[in-house]
Amino acid sequence: MTHCLDCGSERTSDQCLACGLTTAAAELVVRRRLVRRTAIFLVGIIVFVAASQVFPPLELDSILIFAGLVFFLSLALGYWIDFRARKHQEIEVMKRIYFGMIPVPWIFAGLIFLNGKLDTSRPVRVPATVVGKFATGGLPRSRRLVVTSWRYGRRVERIAVDQNDFDRFQPHDDIIIQMQKGEFSIPWVYGVFRE
Numbered sequence: 633m634t635h636c637l638d639c640g641s642e643r644t645s646d647q648c649l650a651c652g653l654t655t656a657a658a659e660l661v662v663r664r665r666l667v668r669r670t671a672i673f674l675v676g677i678i679v680f681v682a683a684s685q686v687f688p689p690l691e692l693d694s695i696l697i698f699a700g701l702v703f704f705l706s707l708a709l710g711y712w713i714d715f716r717a718r719k720h721q722e723i724e725v726m727k728r729i730y731f732g733m734i735p736v737p738w739i740f741a742g743l744i745f746l747n748g749k750l751d752t753s754r755p756v757r758v759p760a761t762v763v764g765k766f767a768t769g770g771l772p773r774s775r776r777l778v779v780t781s782w783r784y785g786r787r788v789e790r791i792a793v794d795q796n797d798f799d800r801f802q803p804h805d806d807i808i809i810q811m812q813k814g815e816f817s818i819p820w821v822y823g824v825f826r827e
């Protein structure tokens with residue numbers, strides 16, 4: 633039993649009875665759809681990265697690593713579907729999983745953005761000491777202040793900051809970190825200040 637590459641109906645002859653496409657035509661249509669949806673997926677990733685810079689979660693680096701892994705595996709699946717479609721092999725299940733992943737970066741982006749945007753919790757201010765800092769180029773560009781942690785069982789926190797704060801704070805500086813609880817309980821960093 634095979635499925636039409638495009639509409640997924642069971643197919644007994646070269647031409648799909650449901651959508652009327654031949655195997656060759658269905659290949660073209662489904663690959664075009666793959667490209668379109670992958671573009672939506674990639675734009676979602678850019679929006680996600682932007683949202684995570686506007687309202688940076690305290691656990692930003694862990695979130696970026698997790699999201700990066702999910703996005704990378706999804707793109708690999710998309711690539712594999714394209715590869716199989718070209719050989720007219722069965723893609724129905726993979727296609728459903730991949731197309732199901734398309735909104736995920738948008739959902740992540742919306743969560744992080746609204747988590748900060750809708751947040752009306754009282755700011756929490758904690759003292760910390762800068763112990764180091766680092767910046768990485770590429771996408772996303774990231775600048776972090778490494779500070780002593782105020783949380784139990786943790787030695788340091790990596791706080792996302794903008795270029796201005798990155799330049800003005802040096803190791804050994806005592807600073808205040810203002811945090812918010814987050815509307816969806818994802819703590820995020822409002823800003824860093826001099827004591």
Ligand SMILES: [Zn+2]
Nearest residue numbers: 636639648651
């Ligand atoms: Zn079909």
